[in-house]
Amino acid sequence: MKKVLPILPAALWALQQHTASAAKEVFAHVIVGNLPAFTLSDWEFDIRLAQASKIDGFALNIAAQDPSNAASLALAFQAAAALNFSLFFSLDYLAQGAWPADRVVELLREYTGEKAYFKVVEDGGGGGGGGGRPLVSTFEGPGSAGDWKGIKDAVDVVFVPDWSSVAAGEAVELGGGVADGLFSFDAWPEGAENITTDADKVFQEALGKGKKKYMMPVAPWFFTNLPGFGGKNWLWRGDGLWDRRWQQVAEVQPDWVEILTWNDFGESHYIGPVHENELGLFQSAGAPVNYARGMSHDGWRRFLPFYIDVYKTGRVPDSVGEESVMAYYRTAPALACPGGGTTGNNPDGGEVAMKPEELVEDSVFYAALLDTDQGVTVSVSIGGKVSTGKLNEVPAAGGGTPGVYTGAVPFDKNTGDMVVTLSRDGKVIATAEGGKGISTQCENNVQNWNAIAV
Template sequence: MQNAKALGIDAFALNFVPDGDVNYTQQLVYAYDSAASNDMKVFLSFDFNTGYWSVDDPTAVGERIAAFRSHSGQLMVDDQVFVSTFVGDTLDSSAVNSTAGGGIFFAPNFNPGTSQDFSVLDGLFSWYAWPTDGSNNPPSSTSTYLPSYADTDYINTIGDASKYVAPVSPWFFTHFDSKNWLYPSDTLWFDRWNEILALGSRFVEIITWNDYGESHYIGPLSSKHYDDGNSLWTNDMSHDGWRDMAAPFITAYKAGASAVTVDHISATGGEKVIYWFRPQPKGLDCSSTDNIGTAPNGADLVADSVFVVTLLESEATVTVTSGSNDPVTYTASAGASITSVAMAAGTQSFKVTRDNGSTVVFSGDAAKEVVSECVCGIYNFNAFVGTFPAGAYDALDTDGLSRFTEGLKVTTCSPTPSLTAGADAKRAAAVFEAAVTAVI
């Protein structure tokens, strides 16, 4: 919560299900108490996915809201209790409001295509943060539904951008038996933040802070959490740099600006380079050693590239060398900009200079290399994200690696982080579930 607050995030959405094997009510108490003690806010987000909360029981939903509505950690909007959902399109929101005692700012994740009475809602949240086919699949040759399309559909449905909760997410790769897909997200984190600034919605929700299984986490790997099998593709795959990139965009959004300026960069820690890449090319055949046996649906939709975002206070020259490829040199302007270069196996090197190369601003190698083999035998389409200046060493702990060997078919990998604090320092030779989402 302290990390999120420092970034400019105002509240966490607590996506949760009814009590069962886990006492979620007690977990909510912990979250609300922590929010209160850290001057943060949280709110309930009811998960209506199959087998969880029932749309046919609005009373149970309202009762849970009533139980937490007076807590000092509760997010209030317009003096009302902010509440959201994951799906639940046919829920009787009026009955929920009545049972909860009224005074709810209800902004659920309902689909505009349903028969719901949207006139009684206070807001509307879209989960379409990635390019899809309009459903729960990657885009196809005949159907592509972009987040910006959803923005239009949801705002038209709710009738006012001030009631819209716009989603933004950096990535989506998941590799379980039950779900094995990849939504194309190469430059999504940068592109979507710029769309957010142009959109001007009242709310923005980051998907997610800590859903490691779907690879769209921006929270630290070192956060305390248990392993649901995701460690196979999250080990050594820090996303901390995506928080660094978001900071000036959040500042710009809160200021009502249409673009990130030098002032926003200066106010959020100064100049930075953020880069990301996948650990292996998309064309590798890992079927004989992969834990699932097949590449993720959508694997052909991504580029074998290194993506580089510069946050600069003045123009600079950037050189990126990916493996055995020739160096690529370009001029990056002041402000926030992005480029991509072809990815090749080997060391990924970065250098930023000024004054015709005489002044080195940043220079170093990524802690992780691209390899022309299947990392730990699997299809790993997660992203490694790094920064200059380099951040603190971030790695999964024992609990986060507890299921690493389940399904692993090779003996060359062990349940320990392979990137050491020393390697993290080396790359900085620079001058200088409850799944949680974050709302600003």
């Protein structure tokens, strides 16, 4: 297993230098096209889960030709209004083609007056209802940048697109500088190295550091194998990504954060619950295996209230409250089953193809939210065989301070149910368990590169 290094002091410096800002909001990206079977109670259930994690709202990804949009949006806004939750549009310009400008204007006029639609207040705050200008984003669409001056003339919005397919400096200038900020989809590392904040800093510099808004992406994982969707079949490194990225949020201090995603099961970066009525894409896209069914990512929501509070307040609390532990792991060793043609990295995106097993470790990864690591021990049981773990990666302020401590223990050829136990001075503090066991047998004899998080 690779050595895990302590967090750099720069992250601590950033926490000490920044104070609370009303502008800071955390959203989760929702693929509305996965939800045609959702009822009002389904929307309410997911919104309540998001609120429990201190997520402020959903960015609704909607494709131009999706016939389910009208019904889904009506339910979403009804549920969000009743629960005082925020929504805004992320118009998808790739899934089913570009949005015609007149249809964008029509959609914005129909929904931006809704109580739940998120609005940016001039003093930096935001929220549903009230004053301010509605926030609108995109997934791609730089080729339609010229449409947005006319759209903004028709509906006064704060426009923060994702145009990550072009360089940040170029994106700022598109459409005559029509964007009020930029959202980045660059939430995953390329190759076997850990993600850095280099791309975030490029965006902030291009935006003028405070002159235009930056929405920073955070994601827990990425794996896709959907032959019917243009042969999508690649993996990006997710080991250690989620907790490391939230530490980077504390350092970068963006205007907003968008989690990728709440429910994109096809790309395995969901943090919301897995509902059976959301999984139809695996059949329609001819996936060799339904790699989201039974693969809960609920564990990745466990520390969100802590991470979001640190981001918004600019400080680590003196106490974390309830100390706890979560864990994530793949359910089969990398070489146990045929790889399914999956590449490490996306060669169609210009990246150098690698073997997927070169990007991921056969390990159980764990994260512990603690007031202090003093006297704390970690044990990882796989099929009843227990290994002792270490808390290798510590909070920015160092060992003995409140925050998230992380580590990993290799599978070491063990199979069976997985349990992580956190103890202090011999007394159990918390456990993480209940997910699928680790096995050398794979469904349909194809490797599932998705992870489970408990």
